[in-house]
Amino acid sequence: xxxxxxxxxxxxxxxxxxxxxxxxxxxxxxxxxxxxxxxxxxxxxxxxxxxxxxxxxxxxxxxxxxxxxxxxxxxxxxxxxxxxxxxxxxxxxxxxxxxxxxxxxxxxxxxxxxxxxxxxxxxxxxxxxxxxxxxxxxxxxxxxxxxxxxxxxxxxxxxxxxxxxxxxxxxxx
Amino acid sequence: xxxxxxxxxxxxxxxxxxxxxxxxxxxxxxxxxxxxxxxxxxxxxxxxxxxxxxxxxxxxxxxxxxxxxxxxxxxxxxxxxxxxxxxxxxxxxxxxxxxxxxxxxxxxxxxxxxxxxxxxxxxxxxxxxxxxxxxxxxxxxxxxxxxxxxxxxxxxxxxxxxxxxxxxxxxxxxxxxxxxxxxxxxxxxxxxxxxxxxxxxxxxxxxxxxxxxxxxxxxxxxxxxxxxxxxxxxxxxxxxxxxxxxxxxxxxxxxxxxxxxxxxxxxxxxxxxxxxxxxxxxxxxxxxxxxxxxxxxxxxxxxxxxxxxxxxxxxxxxxxxxxxxxxxxxxxxxxxxxxxxxxxxxxxxxxxxxxxxxxxxxxxxxxxxxxxxxxxxxxxxxxxxxxxxxxxxxxxxxxxxxxxxxxxxxxxxxxxxxxxxxxxxxxxxxxxxxx
Numbered sequence: 001x002x003x004x005x006x007x008x009x010x011x012x013x014x015x016x017x018x019x020x021x022x023x024x025x026x027x028x029x030x031x032x033x034x035x036x037x038x039x040x041x042x043x044x045x046x047x048x049x050x051x052x053x054x055x056x057x058x059x060x061x062x063x064x065x066x067x068x069x070x071x072x073x074x075x076x077x078x079x080x081x082x083x084x085x086x087x088x089x090x091x092x093x094x095x096x097x098x099x100x101x102x103x104x105x106x107x108x109x110x111x112x113x114x115x116x117x118x119x120x121x122x123x124x125x126x127x128x129x130x131x132x133x134x135x136x137x138x139x140x141x142x143x144x145x146x147x148x149x150x151x152x153x154x155x156x157x158x159x160x161x162x163x164x165x166x167x168x169x170x171x172x173x
Numbered sequence: 174x175x176x177x178x179x180x181x182x183x184x185x186x187x188x189x190x191x192x193x194x195x196x197x198x199x200x201x202x203x204x205x206x207x208x209x210x211x212x213x214x215x216x217x218x219x220x221x222x223x224x225x226x227x228x229x230x231x232x233x234x235x236x237x238x239x240x241x242x243x244x245x246x247x248x249x250x251x252x253x254x255x256x257x258x259x260x261x262x263x264x265x266x267x268x269x270x271x272x273x274x275x276x277x278x279x280x281x282x283x284x285x286x287x288x289x290x291x292x293x294x295x296x297x298x299x300x301x302x303x304x305x306x307x308x309x310x311x312x313x314x315x316x317x318x319x320x321x322x323x324x325x326x327x328x329x330x331x332x333x334x335x336x337x338x339x340x341x342x343x344x345x346x347x348x349x350x351x352x353x354x355x356x357x358x359x360x361x362x363x364x365x366x367x368x369x370x371x372x373x374x375x376x377x378x379x380x381x382x383x384x385x386x387x388x389x390x391x392x393x394x395x396x397x398x399x400x401x402x403x404x405x406x407x408x409x410x411x412x413x414x415x416x417x418x419x420x421x422x423x424x425x426x427x428x429x430x431x432x433x434x435x436x437x438x439x440x441x442x443x444x445x446x447x448x449x450x451x452x453x454x455x456x457x458x459x460x461x462x463x464x465x466x467x468x469x470x471x472x473x474x475x476x477x478x479x480x481x482x483x484x485x486x487x488x489x490x491x492x493x494x495x496x497x498x499x500x501x502x503x504x505x506x507x508x509x510x511x512x513x514x515x516x517x518x519x520x521x522x523x524x525x526x527x528x529x530x531x532x533x534x535x536x537x538x539x540x541x542x543x544x545x546x547x548x549x550x551x552x553x554x555x556x557x558x559x560x561x562x563x564x565x566x567x568x569x570x571x572x573x574x575x576x577x578x579x580x581x582x583x584x585x586x587x588x589x590x591x592x593x594x595x596x597x598x599x600x601x602x603x604x605x606x607x608x
Contacts (some may be wrong), residue, residue, distance in 0.1 A: 026361060073346030089515055090508055091497055127519065129305050133429045134176060
C-alpha cells in the first residue's frame with residue numbers, strides 16, 4: 001500500500017504492518033498478528049479494517065473473515081474501553097470465579113448494548129487465560145489481575161474509571 | 174505479577190533463574206546464559222542429539238514424546254528450508270508454567286531454539302505465544318531484539334559462519350492451535366484446523382518444510398540439559414523420564430503455585446506437603462493430574478509417582494503438568510460440565526465426532542446438572558464419549574472424551590444423585606437447560 005493511500009491505521013501501525021508482511025517466508029503469515037494489532041488500535045475488526053488488511057496481504061476480504069472468525073479474541077463489534085474478561089474455567093471456578101463474575105454483573109449492570117451505564121466497561125466470561133495457579137484471575141484488556149476477590153471489585157472498577165476520566169480530560173486539554 | 178512459590182523439595186533447574194531479572198540479557202549472561210548454545214555450535218548436530226537422547230527429556234506439552242528422538246527424525250538433507258517451532262500457545266486449563274518461563278527467563282527459550290536449530294540444520298525459528306499473553310510477547314520480543322544486538326542471532330551467530338533467526342508470533346485466542354499441525358496452519362495465516370498425519374511435521378511441516386515443534390518448557394529445558402550433560406539431567410528423574418517438571422498445582426490447595434519437582438515425585442506428597450494440603454481443612458475428592466483433558470484420579474489412586482509411565486499405568490496421563498485439586502464440597506457433574514463446555518467452545522468443527530460429540534455432551538450434562546436427567550442419560554453420556562475416542566484428526570476429541578468417561582465411571586453415584594428432578598446437591602450455579 002502506497003503512503004499516499006488513506007489508511008484506517010495510525011502512521012505508526014501502518015509502518016509496523018509494512019515491515020510485518022515482509023518478515024515471514026510467506027506474506028500471509030502476518031495475518032493473525034495484523035488482525036489482533038489492528039483490533040487493539042481500532043477497537044474491533046470494522047469493514048474498513050478487514051478491507052485494508054486484505055489489500056495489504058493480497059488476499060480477499062472473504063479470506064480474511066474466514067480466518068478471523070476462527071479466533072475467539074477477534075471481534076466484529078466494539079467493546080468497552082476496558083473489556084473485563086473473567087476466566088471461569090476449572091481452576092478459577094474452584095476458587096470462586098462465578099461469584100466474581102456475579103459481582104461484576106451486579107456492579108456494572110451491563111445493558112442490552114453490552115456496555116455499562118457510563119459506556120466505559122464491557123464484560124465477558126472467557127476460557128482459561130493461563131493463570132490457573134493465581135486463581136481466580138481476570139484480564140482487563142491485556143492486564144492480568146490475579147487472586148481477585150469479589151470485595152475488591154468496586155475498587156478495581158473505580159481505578160479504571162479514574163484512568164478513563166484522566167484519558168478523556170487529557171484529550172480535551 | 175504472578176506470585177512465585179518455593180518448597181525445599183524443589184530441584185530448580187528450569188526455574189533456576191526465576192525472580193533474578195534474567196529477562197535482561199546482561200543478567201542472563203551473568204547467570205551463565207548462552208554458554209550452552211556456544212558449546213553446541215562447537216560440538217555439532219550429532220553431539221547435540223546424542224546429549225538430548227541421553228537426557229531422556231520428554232515433551233512437556235502433554236504427549237511426552239522423547240525430544241532427542243523427535244529431533245533425529247528430521248532429514249539431514251532437505252530441498253526445503255527446515256524450521257524450529259516453539260509452542261507457547263499454553264491453553265490447557267490448569268496449565269500456567271510457560272507463562273512464568275516467558276516472564277522470568279525468555280532467553281532460555283531463545284537459547285533452546287538456537288540449539289534445536291543447530292541440531293536439525295535450520296536457519297529460522299518461530300516462538301508462538303497465545304494472544305492473551307500480550308505483556309509476555311513484549312518481553313520475548315525485547316529479548317529477541319537484545320539477542321540480535323549481541324550477535325547471538327542473525328547471519329553470524331556468536332561470530333561463526335552459521336545463520337539463525339527467530340520470529341515471534343502471536344495467536345488470537347484458540348485452544349486448538351496448541352495442537353502442532355493446527356499451530357502451523359495458524360502460522361501460515363489460516364484457521365487453526367489440524368492436518369492429517371502422516372506426513373509428520375519432521376518431514377512435512379511449516380511451509381511444507383521439515384519442522385521440529387516443541388513445547389516452550391521443553392525448549393527452555395534444552396540449555397540446562399546441555400550445561401549439565403544429558404546423563405546428569407536424566408539422573409534427576411526416573412527411568413525414561415529425565416529431569417524435572419514444572420507442576421502447576423491449582424484448585425483447592427492451601428498453597429497453589431508452579432513447583433519444579435523431579436519427575437516421578439509422589440502425587441500425594443505434592444498435594445499434601447508441597448502445596449500445603451486441602452484448603453480450609455476439607456477433604457480431597459478428586460485430582461485432575463495433567464490438565465483438564467486427563468482422566469480424574471480418586472484419593473485412593475494418588476499414591477503414585479508423577480512421570481509419564483506411572484500416571485499412564487494409573488489410568489490417566491501426566492499431560493501438561495496441570496494438577497487440579499478438587500475438594501469434597503465440589504459437584505463433579507458441574508465440574509464435568511464446565512470441562513466439556515470448554516471443549517465444546519474450542520472444537521474447531523472439522524471432525525464430526527468432536528464437533529457433534531462435544532455439543533451433545535454439553536447439552537446432556539447441562540440438562541443433567543439442572544435436574545432434568547434420566548437414568549439412561551448416564552450410560553448415554555459415557556457411550557457418546559467412548560465413540561468420540563480415536564475418531565478425529567487431532568487429539569481434541571479424545572481430550573474432551575477421556576475426562577468425561579472417567580467422571581461418569583468414577584462418580585456414578587454423584588450422577589445418580591442428580592436424578593428424578595433433584596437439582597444439584599451442591600446447588601450453586603444451576604443454569605436452566607438450554608437445549
